[in-house]
Amino acid sequence: MFSSIQHFFLPGQPEEGGILFPFCRYIPNYCYPDGTGRRKKIALVFLHSVGTPAETWLPVIENICQLDVSSGKTPIIGELWLAELPTHGHGALVNEESLLHRPQGVSVAGWARGLQVLLGSNLISSKHVIGIGHSAGACSLSMSTIGVLHKVQYSSLILVDPPIQPTFDEIISRPFVPPEQLEQIRKAAKLRKDIWPSRESARAWLASRSPWKHWDPKVLDLHIEYGLRNLPTRTYPEKTEGVTLTLTREQESAGFLYPDEAIESMHWLARLGSKVPIHCIFAGKEINRTKFPVRKPTDKRSPIASISKVDDAGHLVVQEKPRELARTIWSVVCSMEFPTNFEMVQPQSKL
Template identity: 35%
Template sequence: MAATLVCDSFVFDPRPDYQFRLAIKRYRDLNNNHTDDDALTLVFAHCVGGHKEQWEPTLEHLYDFVSREPNLKIREAWCIDAPDHGDSSIFNDHLLTSALDWRPESSLGWEDYARSIHAFLSGLGSGIDVDFRSRKLVAVGHSLGAVAFVLSTPYLPKVKFLSMILIEPMIIRKPKPGEFKMEYSEIIAKRRDIWPSREEAMRFFTSEKQWQGWDPRSFQIYADHGLRDLPTETYPNLTQGVTLKCTKRQEAALYRDRLCSLRAFQYLHVLCQRIPVHLIHGEHADFIPRYFQEDILKVATRGHQATSSKVPGGGHMVVHTHPEETDKRARL
């Protein structure tokens, strides 16, 4: 029977042990609602500047495939906004803005996403009455989200993942002299981030090179979930128009945090000894140079439980541009 997806929204609150609340969505197929012990529970983490809803096109393809495969059982899929992204950023707006005002060069780091994921899956908070310790967990992370999953694994109590799928992971060794450096913060800081309407914002995005090739569903999802109405803590005096949920100040600060990418690289071989890991890259190395990707694959696959694949025609933003092909590679 064809898939019929339903979505439930939650707010996970780990306070007082951790200060940032999280916006989370659960996706289920009403026609194939498996609750068996061997059914998989999928957990998704997004890229820098993204949000939990970006996974919806990929989930549509995945659940449609699963509906025709009786031996593949998915219990549910959980998608998590980082503390400074998506709807989480609205809950945490005052804390995030205050931190940037106090220390503009750095606010939340990539590890804050990892800590948030760990708290959520460990049940270290309120708002979601699910014991994930009894679930067969599969982690699926894109870019920042991939790094967050890797960094979440050493925390205690341990979260037991069955496997991980890391899509275009921003896992980078220490650059050698003259090699690539993540110098994106200044570009992002100068980027336009206010528009009179969502329609005007989307016209702007479609004219920008970085947005070319996005799946139409991804564009619509960004219009619906990547923007928020003014005023905000960042722009308290503007009463009309829209801006980004993940502010450009916060996104720029994230790209200044280079240590977490290196730490994930250093830990990757340990992770791949413990659980199966599948790495997915786009065919085109348009964001992370190919030599960094090759070094990641060498570390991950050398005598370990790691596999890899490429999305034909894709680049770093494969989740947005090629959701169906991304789903196919994730199922390998």
């Protein structure tokens, strides 16, 4: 599937206090690892939601690559990137000492600044970059363009179940949960179970409970592989056996401290949409629950270029419906126009 997988840990801006931002680049096996031929193709950059390691995107990514190579045309994807919150997965490991002294965690805006570091690093070879963000990742994706609107480096953005009402004639931010419930979530995060005797017992425990029991089995396996670490840790130095989550209780709770930044990021779309096409993909169950109508933009001034939804999926659509989400993302990508000499094709494969 991939000819090269490479991890990068990029230092943040001075205000980040020495935090390293983790990224991972995947080169499809039809591209050369040294970058040959990638510049005329597209790069996809994926941002995850709070509470899930970046690698839970991998089933979506693999399905997108399968759609690309089975289209009957020249493949158009040159590289795929995972951008991970420094408090999660690999980031939690390399930043372990720094995070002990950072109870405020890394905010939506802080993650966005880390993404700006990647975009300015020249590590991405492809000329056309499509940002794809889920939930909080969608918010950071939007915020990564604040202050650089005159030189936005994305060709398009795809926001997966972002915190906005899907009416689209205007941007109306909506919180995922009311403020009082958000406080309950923060408190619950500090009390949740986070130690198991083994990875096998952790998987069995998670698989019997929501939301994990609704996840695709392969995604859950990746969560166990990348979202857990062996004990002891700096948080639990006295525990010498078993496993714990890479994302600590304290840092998960801190991930819900910044609802105002999430709202700001969605309001920013009204300006950003004049510079970059913004495509939204919503979870069908969330639409049904909130009763918000899903319709195509009718106002030419709308910042939203297109809307789609994944039926029978909850907010964690990346984890629940990776194949269906991959097909939807691929359809959106194929609808885009790029000033290059490669041919965009409509998806034909059925996974």
